[in-house]
Amino acid sequence: MKQTGDLNLVKKINKTIVLHHIRTDSPISRARIAEITGLTKATVSSLVNELIESSLVEEIGVGESSGGRKPMMLLFKGTAGYAIGVDLGVHDILAVLTDLTGKVIREKRIQHHNESVEHVTRLLTTTIRELIDTAPESVYGVIGIGLGVPGICDEEGNLLFAPNLGWENVPLQAQLEAEFGLPVVIDNEANAGAVGEKQFGAGKDTANLVYVSIGMGIGAGIIIRNELYRGATGFSGEIGHISIQHDGPKCRCGSLGCWELYASEHALLEQAGQELGHEVDLESLLSKAENGDAGVIQLFERLGYYLGVGVVNIINGFNPEFIILGGRLAGGEKWLMKPLLELLEKRSLPHPRKQLKVEFSELQDRSTVLGAASFAVAKFFASTTVSVERS
Template sequence: MKPTGDLSLVKKINKSLVLDYIRTQSPISRAKIAEISGLTKATVSSLVNELIESHLTYEIGVGQSSGGRKPMMLLFNGTAGYAVGIDLGVHYIYAALTDLNGTIVEEYRMSHRNESVEQVFAKLMECIRELISRAPESTYGIVGIGIGIPGISDEQGNVLFAPNLGWEHVPLQAMLEKEFDIPVIIDNEANTGAVGEKQFGVGKSASHLVYISIGMGIGTGIIINNELYRGTTGFSGELGHMSIQFDGPKCPCGNRGCWELYASEHALLDRARTELGIAQVTVEDLLKLAEEGHPAAIGLFERLADYLSVGIVSIINGLNPDLILIGGRLAEAQKWLREPILKALEQRSLPYPREQLNVQFSELGIRATVLGACSFVITNFFASTKVQLDWNRYV
């Protein structure tokens, strides 16, 4: 049954609107909100007072007058609740506690290696427990737990397949919700990273952005119309497995010539081993060599940039985003990747979709995933008091 319109819907819309203005333009007065929102002063006043009652907003004191009564300035109360966000890596767990503004207030890290599902799960629990115990007292307490995983999950928060973790069909969300009795949200690491950057990083002003996480493989998170696009069954974003060479080498996924076979950390290190003749080489080593001016190392990064560009051009031509955001481990190689990529895009992409395009490297770095995970939880928390309709159905 489709949702209908009634007065409570109107109130939800307007309350969201007012809260959003307070969140994004604070400190701000009631009168100013009325002016920019188009609502009447009376309405804004009433809604703000309800928000104050529910501790999401508070008055900070009078502000500057511009020739009349001084306005009472309002602030969003970010500390009314806290969110736990976790970046579940292949060999590490990075957990953080943020307030409702997305400001990190506590962190906790652990490493793991070749451990069983149970052992990793135990460590996960330890991280969460620790952060929850450290959380300050607040009105709404811990509003949820968000987790970014190196693999794919379904809508019920089951980890379907995380090859590098050795996980298959693990009902992670259910397990954690049973344990902690608060909302748990699971999503792919690239998706959480995309949301993190969109919400708290360089992607704030982009409406359609593609986040490319370059690690062992290539994962992508696609944000369309300011919202994470999940696809029909929640498995969108596997652009790492688009073919850039139809008769290229076989990929374990079944396809040939997948992008990530050419433009991932794995591919880079492979080439370093065979071409530089170093047996055990890491990204750090290569970065160091490049920093020292080693031409072959720099050459390797430039070739990586070329391969990356091939896929990015396809994304630009196909999706016409306003932002391409490069994240993941290899975003650290920005210094050597940036220029070659921009140059290649200039040459290879169609001029029109390129016009309003921005190409950026992640600012949040390792924190993108964790912050995205928190953002999921915070958004979900607000959604319970906000508009939750599929409006497209009305058109």
């Protein structure tokens, strides 16, 4: 009996591998999958037939032959289901409906004033509900929800601590699962952003990258050898709390002189508020800078300098191939980049700097939603290859 169990497991694993290649390399032929995976052509064919029956794969006609009969090409059917990705921000919620390939079908953006946990979670569920209601008809429907949050979470999806939201111990995953009856994945927004960049953005071809999310706080998602590095207990990447001034001002985390006190959106807004004598938001600062306001441009340039101070620590500490700067402040690239690069040139160690790329995100502020949706899709495939199994 045990042997049968093992054989079933082997079959499931093989099917997962075949589906993986169709998802990442399609259009692809059965023969090519057999070649890459080392499985026999008969095994690949039988597994592909099951995947076609499960509506996850379709045949799209004949491809080029390398001699002999022209092969039938296979395509992953991204519209077999849909996923929700959400970026819960300190003042806004960005949510998308994507297909199973991560293509954005619909997007919704709303502001909030963080009046209370209940108020924001209500906005969150209304937003998700609206997107679910607009999902096109499909075989699997909406398969799950992924959520990026500005704080740290445990493995059960409890948001343990989000200093910039002022939230502690919110059982978000359980609440959303109960509300929607769908699988929910919750992770730190910078982790989700790093995965978004790795799968859909500038980081596609990079094995070792650090994604720095610059919002009201600063966080990092660290990808080492193509895998997200979560640390021993899942709390890696709280890089905004690296102290850059040992006796600096007190931070909400309890330490002094943390990087995000100097280089975050919060820091920029505070500085701007002091100089202009009234409260401002990022959008109005960006448009002032765009209109050539020298004072505001100087604020962005100083922020670029402070960003550089922290990025030097990342370069020297991690030796990544690629640092991607994302989050809402990516909109200020034009004024941030020059002082930042000048500082890196002067202060980072020359050897780790040599082969390094530093860029602002092409996905702008969508890295996190796309990564979050891809968490939901990954969870779906981790379970479906089991449940679509036919005897």
